[in-house]
Amino acid sequence: xxxxxxxxxxxxxxxxxxxxxxxxxxxxxxxxxxxxxxxxxxxxxxxxxxxxxxxxxxxxxxxxxxxxxxxxxxxxxxxxxxxxxxxxxxxxxxxxxxxxxxxxxxxxxxxxxxxxxxxxxxxxxxxxxxxxxxxxxxxxxxxxxxxxxxxxxxxxxxxxxxxxxxxxxxxxxxxxxxxxxxxxxxxxxxxxxxxxxxxxxxxxxxxxxxxxxxxxxxxxxxxxxx
Amino acid sequence: xxxxxxxxxxxxxxxxxxxxxxxxxxxxxxxxxxxxxxxxxxxxxxxxxxxxxxxxxxxxxxxxxxxxxxxxxxxxxxxxxxxxxxxxxxxxxxxxxxxxxxxxxxxxxxxxxxxxxxxxxxxxxxxxxxxxxxxxxxxxxxxxxxxxxxxxxxxxxxxxxxxxxxxxxxxxxxxxxxxxxxxxxxxxxxxxxxxxxxxxxxxxxxxxxxxxxxxxxxxxxxxxxxxxxxxxxxxxxxxxxxxxxxxxxxxxxxxxxxxxxxxxxxxxxxxxxxxxxxxxxxxxxxxxxxxxxxxxxxxxxxxxxxxxxxxxxxxxxxxxxxxxxxxxxxxxxxxxxxxxxxxxxxxxxxxxxxxxxxxxxxxxxxxxxxxxxxxxxxxxxxxxxxxxxxxxxxxxxxxxxx
Amino acid sequence: xxxxxxxxxxxxxxxxxxxxxxxxxxxxxxxxxxxxxxxxxxxxxxxxxxxxxxxxxxxxxxxxxxxxxxxxxxxxxxxxxxxxxxxxxxxxxxxxxxxxxxxxxxxxxxxxxxxxxxxxxxxxxxxxxxxxxxxxx
Numbered sequence: 001x002x003x004x005x006x007x008x009x010x011x012x013x014x015x016x017x018x019x020x021x022x023x024x025x026x027x028x029x030x031x032x033x034x035x036x037x038x039x040x041x042x043x044x045x046x047x048x049x050x051x052x053x054x055x056x057x058x059x060x061x062x063x064x065x066x067x068x069x070x071x072x073x074x075x076x077x078x079x080x081x082x083x084x085x086x087x088x089x090x091x092x093x094x095x096x097x098x099x100x101x102x103x104x105x106x107x108x109x110x111x112x113x114x115x116x117x118x119x120x121x122x123x124x125x126x127x128x129x130x131x132x133x134x135x136x137x138x139x140x141x142x143x144x145x146x147x148x149x150x151x152x153x154x155x156x157x158x159x160x161x162x163x164x165x166x167x168x169x170x171x172x173x174x175x176x177x178x179x180x181x182x183x184x185x186x187x188x189x190x191x192x193x194x195x196x197x198x199x200x201x202x203x204x205x206x207x208x209x210x211x212x213x214x215x216x217x218x219x220x221x222x223x224x225x226x
Numbered sequence: 227x228x229x230x231x232x233x234x235x236x237x238x239x240x241x242x243x244x245x246x247x248x249x250x251x252x253x254x255x256x257x258x259x260x261x262x263x264x265x266x267x268x269x270x271x272x273x274x275x276x277x278x279x280x281x282x283x284x285x286x287x288x289x290x291x292x293x294x295x296x297x298x299x300x301x302x303x304x305x306x307x308x309x310x311x312x313x314x315x316x317x318x319x320x321x322x323x324x325x326x327x328x329x330x331x332x333x334x335x336x337x338x339x340x341x342x343x344x345x346x347x348x349x350x351x352x353x354x355x356x357x358x359x360x361x362x363x364x365x366x367x368x369x370x371x372x373x374x375x376x377x378x379x380x381x382x383x384x385x386x387x388x389x390x391x392x393x394x395x396x397x398x399x400x401x402x403x404x405x406x407x408x409x410x411x412x413x414x415x416x417x418x419x420x421x422x423x424x425x426x427x428x429x430x431x432x433x434x435x436x437x438x439x440x441x442x443x444x445x446x447x448x449x450x451x452x453x454x455x456x457x458x459x460x461x462x463x464x465x466x467x468x469x470x471x472x473x474x475x476x477x478x479x480x481x482x483x484x485x486x487x488x489x490x491x492x493x494x495x496x497x498x499x500x501x502x503x504x505x506x507x508x509x510x511x512x513x514x515x516x517x518x519x520x521x522x523x524x525x526x527x528x529x530x531x532x533x534x535x536x537x538x539x540x541x542x543x544x545x546x547x548x549x550x551x552x553x554x555x556x557x558x559x560x561x562x563x564x565x566x567x568x569x570x571x572x573x574x575x576x577x578x579x580x581x582x583x584x585x586x587x588x589x590x591x592x593x594x595x596x597x598x599x600x601x602x603x604x605x606x607x608x609x610x611x612x613x614x615x616x617x618x619x620x621x622x623x624x625x626x627x628x
Numbered sequence: 629x630x631x632x633x634x635x636x637x638x639x640x641x642x643x644x645x646x647x648x649x650x651x652x653x654x655x656x657x658x659x660x661x662x663x664x665x666x667x668x669x670x671x672x673x674x675x676x677x678x679x680x681x682x683x684x685x686x687x688x689x690x691x692x693x694x695x696x697x698x699x700x701x702x703x704x705x706x707x708x709x710x711x712x713x714x715x716x717x718x719x720x721x722x723x724x725x726x727x728x729x730x731x732x733x734x735x736x737x738x739x740x741x742x743x744x745x746x747x748x749x750x751x752x753x754x755x756x757x758x759x760x761x762x763x764x765x
Contacts, residue, residue: 053620058530079534086532093623097527101240111531113233158531170623242635346728381730412729563747567740574731 001069001165003055003197005030008064009220010050024050025061026220032199034165037192037210040201041225042217048201049094049170051217055199056168057085068166086111090159092169096151098143105130105139108158122161129157133187149180156187166197173204185210233528234544244517245549248603251510252553253560256599258502260561262495263591264582265572268565269488271587272407272579276484279406280477281358282327282449283458286319286465287311291447292473306335306347306412310444311472318469319448324456329355332421333446334428336392336414346382347413348392350421358449359415367401371417375400379411381570390414393427407573407581450474487578503602510606514546518610525614526622535615542611543604550603554596562592636763639756643709643749644690650716650745651683658741660720660734661727672734675724679742682716686749699764706757710750717746 008028011021025047032038042048053059055066057073066073068088073081085091098107108126112118130136133153135146143151152172159167169188173181181204189210192198200207208214214225238245288311316330332350351359353370363377371377376397378384388399397420405411416424425441452461458476465474525538533541565572566582573580583591660672686709693705720726720742726734 050620053623056530058623059618059620079536082529082532082534082537085530091530093527093530095623097523097530097623099237099524099527101237101524106236110233110528114528114531114533114537383726383728383730383735412731563744564740567744568736570730570736571740574736 001034001197002067003032003166003199004067005051005055006064006067008051008054008061008066010047010054010059011062023220025054028064028220028222030215030222032166032197034195034197035192036212037189037198037200038213038215039207039211040199040215040217040222041203041205041207042201043203046217047220048217050220051222052168052170052199052201056089056091056166057081058091083115086115087162088165090162090164090167092152092155092159092167092172094170094174096143097155098151100143103140103142104135104146104154107143107154108161110158111162126157126161129160130154133157134183148175149177149184152176152180152184153187156184160191164196167191167199169198169200171202171204172200173202173206178206181206232544234541234548237541237545238548248510248513248549249553249556251506251513252550252599252603253557254506255503255550255557255602256554256595257557257561258499258506259598260558260592260595261565262499263595264561264565264588265580266492266495267587267591268407268569268572268580268582269491269576269578271581271583272573273481273484273488275406275581276408276579277481279358279362279408279410280481281361282477283452284450284462284465284474285477286315286448286450286469286472286474287446289471289473292475306345308333308335308446310439310446313443313445315469315472316445316448319450319465322461322464322468324453324461324464325450326453327355327357327451328448329357330445330448332418332425332444334392334421334425346392347409348376348416348421348424349413350416350418350424352418357451362406362410363401363403363415365404367403369400371400371415371420373417373419374398374423375416375420377401377403377415379403379413379415380405381411382414392424393431395424395427397424405581406579408579484578487576491576491578507602507606510603511609514607514610518542518614522614522617522622525617526619529617529619530623539611539615542607542614546604546607546611547600550600551596553603554599557599558592558596561595562588633763636756636759639752639759640690640694643752643756644687644694646745646749646752647683647686647690647709650742650749651680651687653745654679654683654738654742658737660738661732670727670734671724672720672726672732672738675720675726675734676738678719678724679716682712682719686712686716699760703757703760703764706753706760709753713746713749713753717743 005028008025008030009023010025011023013020014022028051030051040048040051050059054061057066060074065075071084073084076084099110102110105123105126106113108130109118109122112122112126127136127139130139133156135150135153135157138146138150138154143154146154156169156172159169167188172184172188176184185207188198188200192212200211216223216225288309291309313330316328319325320328329352334348334350336346336348349359353360363371367377374395374397376390376399378390378399378401380403382402384390384399384402386399386401389396390399391397397416403411403415422441425439425444429439429441450461452458458478462474462476465472525533525542528538528541529535569580569582582588654676660676661670663669663673689705689709689712693702693709696702696705720734720739726732726739730736
């Protein structure tokens with residue numbers, strides 16, 4: 001599997017310095033392969049999240065295109081792209097992203113229930129993922145009762161439930177203590193070793209120890225660290 | 227996946243306070259529209275029933291009866307009353323050209339009934355000539371009404387076999403009549419001989435000032451149907467011109483009084499419904515707007531894990547329809563319970579005949595009310611739902627820490 | 629669960645309020661027909677007194693229900709309230725006859741009001757029982 005960004009750019013409407021637009025991401029070319037954990041390093045506001053969202057099919061780029069193998073994401077219409085995202089992408093967003101009306105287990109199962117695919121098998125898989133991420137005993141708890149680290153682990157379990165080809169994580173170790181940071185990064189590394197594409201946007205240098213490749217991002221432009 | 231575990235249902239069930247508030251709002255919608263429609267259609271139904279039951283083109287009463295307003299009080303409000311004129315009037319009326327069916331009735335007001343001190347109207351009719359009461363009676367009672375037997379209107383708390391005492395004379399209840407929603411429900415019906423016995427008894431007790439009335443020589447009113455080929459107005463004028471001491475009244479004109487009053491009540495009820503609806507829909511729209519703002523993140527998560535815009539819309543719409551259907555059904559049930567339980571109160575407060583529609587009509591009105599309430603609830607949520615389905619997932623997801 | 633606890637407390641208060649409304653309302657708001665000029669009462673008056681008595685017992689039961697914490701005792705008070713509610717509802721017109729005419733106050737106002745409020749109490753009692761049972765489980 002190859003996830004490829006071809007001269008991708010994204011501009012937003014904003015009046016600044018006499019121009020009506022500013023580029024959050026500009027002319028990015030990037031190739032990500034199965035089995036690799038790749039880190040994208042940069043300060044806040046450097047465009048990391050925007051790039052991640054474009055890679056996951058949530059944000060259409062203004063220029064260029066995103067390809068998973070030979071499928072051009074943004075040539076699909078919304079329904080097909082959504083289903084494609086459900087099947088091939090696991091997204092771990094920033095912050096507290098969960099449905100408060102569902103339990104931890106139900107949140108993990110959400111990508112399945114959404115497509116009416118919640119079976120005893122998927123439930124067993126969700127439980128296994130919760131055990132693997134170390135929050136198996138919290139299955140019936142509401143997300144509001146979770147700590148930051150537990151919430152992040154839940155999001156990781158949710159991103160893996162459909163056994164996707166690509167995992168995109170946005171600051172997965174932000175606001176975590178050292179111990180939790182290690183647990184989360186190890187987990188993502190294991191996932192990469194199982195043959196997935198893992199791409200992490202971060203400003204946490206601990207990530208480098210686990211990464212197969214590191215990119216730097218600054219003012220919307222990307223540069224590979226040799 | 228079982229329906230009760232689906233995402234929309236869970237979203238409602240696990241937010242009981244929010245859901246209850248929305249259910250309450252949509253209950254207001256269906257309650258107001260159904261209660262209003264039931265009152266209006268009950269009044270229309272009552273008017274129709276009155277029209278059918280009056281069943282004669284012309285009513286002839288003693289001249290004093292119309293001036294004392296006793297007539298409309300008796301006919302429209304069911305205030306018990308009595309008035310008499312000499313029996314010879316019937317022969318004089320029969321000779322007026324254009325007079326077809328003709329039948330006399332006798333009125334008496336009881337002073338005390340057996341249970342409660344409340345006046346009851348007693349109406350006597352002649353089964354030989356009667357054409358207004360008999361068709362109605364025959365729906366519940368097929369035999370001929372015997373002497374000292376009575377039929378009771380549906381508003382009277384007496385049943386077949388019960389005995390009632392009027393002026394010391396005991397009569398037996400032979401049957402209870404169908405509900406008409408009109409003054410006829412509060413009356414007791416007897417044949418000519420029975421009522422004459424009762425009038426004599428009343429005269430002996432000297433409770434009313436009957437003067438020198440001879441019970442054998444009187445009638446209270448004469449009902450007339452006009453022959454084909456004659457107009458009602460023509461015959462009416464003829465009677466009022468040529469028969470002394472009586473007043474002929476066109477029943478249709480009494481009904482149009484009722485109809486006029488009814489349209490006033492309808493207009494008021496209608497405007498009340500409009501005001502309630504505008505208010506509730508406004509509140510609901512704002513509520514949905516606030517809720518959807520609060521839930522933006524939730525829907526961004528759904529979007530992230532693969533929900534299409536269409537799917538988001540469908541989840542939100544299902545939630546809305548579920549909540550408004552529950553609320554509308556509850557409001558409708560409450561409306562039916564209250565309006566039917568208090569129908570007698572409505573009738574006496576409005577002073578208009580009131581008859582709740584039969585089960586078929588009732589069902590239709592109920593279904594329509596629930597449908598429009600659900601539609602209104604859905605409509606007030608639709609703008610918020612559309613906004614939600616258009617959310618910029620990327621922006622919402624990065625919301626809390628840049 | 630928190631929301632469940634909140635809902636059942638709310639129900640307890642609502643039930644108490646309704647039974648109090650049934651008692652006071654039957655006395656002061658939707659009372660039976662007024663006494664005659666000579667001060668004599670019609671039969672519906674006694675139906676009213678009976679309903680007030682039954683509703684008064686219901687108020688006590690609902691106070692106990694509100695103040696008790698134990699789930700089984702709470703259920704017991706609710707269940708005990710069911711026949712008392714039914715009694716309050718069938719007293720006017722069922723066990724004790726009302727006045728003769730349907731448009732008299734006892735028939736047009738008191739009876740439907742008692743039936744409506746009583747019916748509401750029955751429905752809420754059943755809901756409270758279901759919630760109670762769920763909580764216990």
